[in-house]
Amino acid sequence: xxxxxxxxxxxxxxxxxxxxxxxxxxxxxxxxxxxxxxxxxxxxxxxxxxxxxxxxxxxxxxxxxxxxxxxxxxxxxxxxxxxxxxxxxxxxxxxxxxxxxxxxxxxxxxxxxxxxxxxxxxxxxxxxxxxxxxxxxxxxxxxxxxxxxx
Numbered sequence: 001x002x003x004x005x006x007x008x009x010x011x012x013x014x015x016x017x018x019x020x021x022x023x024x025x026x027x028x029x030x031x032x033x034x035x036x037x038x039x040x041x042x043x044x045x046x047x048x049x050x051x052x053x054x055x056x057x058x059x060x061x062x063x064x065x066x067x068x069x070x071x072x073x074x075x076x077x078x079x080x081x082x083x084x085x086x087x088x089x090x091x092x093x094x095x096x097x098x099x100x101x102x103x104x105x106x107x108x109x110x111x112x113x114x115x116x117x118x119x120x121x122x123x124x125x126x127x128x129x130x131x132x133x134x135x136x137x138x139x140x141x142x143x144x145x146x147x148x149x150x
Contacts, residue, residue, distance in 0.1 A: 001084045001127075002120040003111055006074075012120070018046050019120070022072050022144040026118065031076050031142055041144075049143040055080045055132035058110075063090060065102040065126045070146040073129055074118040078139035082119055083108045083128030090126050123148070 002012065009023040025041055025048065039048040058081070065087055073082065085108025093103035104126050112133055113119055121127045130139070 001122070001125045003113070003117065005117050007116075009118075015120075016149055018042070018146045018149060019070065019072070022046055022146050023118075025144065026072075026074050026142065031074075032140075034142070045147045047145050049145065051141045051143060052138070053130065054136045054138055055130055056136060058083075058128075058131050061128040061131050063104040063106065063108070063126050063128050065104060065121075065123065066100045067095065067102060067123050068100045068148060070123070070148065071121040071127070072118055072144040072146060073113070073121070073127075074142045074144070075113050075115050076140045076142060077115055078137055078141075079112060079114045079133050080129065080139050080141075081110050081131040081133055082113050083110050083126075083131070084119075084121070085109065085126040087124050087126055 006027055009027060012023060013020045034050045036050050036052050041047055085106060090104040090106035095102045108126060
């Protein structure tokens, strides 16, 4: 897991072309003008999911991970808590291949992700996004789905 702000995104250019392209998309795009929904950047290799929602209490959150994609979750407006945990420390559920979704349960750590910050979750990172910090609040976020390079 990586937690940082876009000001430092150049430090992660060595993580691969798709991650570099994804972070450049966040820097160079007027994100506030994007419609909610999926935006293809490079087809299924790299796409953005623009999301707008109200954060929820931790009790309503769900741990998840992905096997085929890296998540880059960038908060444009608002703030939210995100949980993170190593898969080795979690109880894994049944993987759903067509959704690239691995549910899990267990305990992890949490970080407050503020506007202008991003978190990169790799396949070994369980995560629980969308949680409220103090009270539910609106969040506008872009999740970049970065397909693992073969």
